[in-house]
Amino acid sequence: MLLAFVWRAAAIVENRTIDNRNGDSHTFAIPVYRPGNVWHGKGCTTCAISPDENKAYDGTWSAATYRPNRMSSLNISFSFEGTSLWVFFILENGQKPGITENTAVSFTIDGNPDGNFVHLPEAGKGLQYNALVYSRTGLRQGQHDFLIDTTGDQEAWVNFDYAIYT
Numbered sequence: 001m002l003l004a005f006v007w008r009a010a011a012i013v014e015n016r017t018i019d020n021r022n023g024d025s026h027t028f029a030i031p032v033y034r035p036g037n038v039w040h041g042k043g044c045t046t047c048a049i050s051p052d053e054n055k056a057y058d059g060t061w062s063a064a065t066y067r068p069n070r071m072s073s074l075n076i077s078f079s080f081e082g083t084s085l086w087v088f089f090i091l092e093n094g095q096k097p098g099i100t101e102n103t104a105v106s107f108t109i110d111g112n113p114d115g116n117f118v119h120l121p122e123a124g125k126g127l128q129y130n131a132l133v134y135s136r137t138g139l140r141q142g143q144h145d146f147l148i149d150t151t152g153d154q155e156a157w158v159n160f161d162y163a164i165y166t
Helices: 002-010
Strands: 016-019 032-034 062-066 074-082 085-091 103-109 112-119 128-136 142-150 156-165
Touching: 016 074, 062 074, 074 156, 085 103, 085 142, 103 128, 103 156, 112 128, 142 156
Parallel strands: none
Antiparallel strands: 016 156, 032 074, 062 156, 074 142, 085 128, 085 156, 103 112, 103 142
């Protein structure tokens, strides 16, 4: 009887969160941001776009503008152990003329390209919180490496808020 209980306890499915700044709720690992000197969050006094900390997950976010004339790429990486992953950004919508507001990223999981996401601002809609930009279910149970990357010749604003994995 005890063995049956232990087996059931081991089979419980659980969602865990990876916050952009506070890291993985289970392992406490923090996402890696490259290049490290261009990422900003709450309290940034020089940022043209300032999300509301009351609407961001855990009151934090990590944002940067990809500038192809200054960097070869802009990326975020983290690992997780599970079978599903959902990634959420904060998106900008036509608030400030002359500011880069579009978002364009590609995703790689376990070294394999796995799609991309593009958001073009919609004038007057303001910031969009909890925006699902990536979703993958049916992964093999185990450790996975995930990369969010921006490259190319167009500027892009990237604002990572959090991820959830099962």
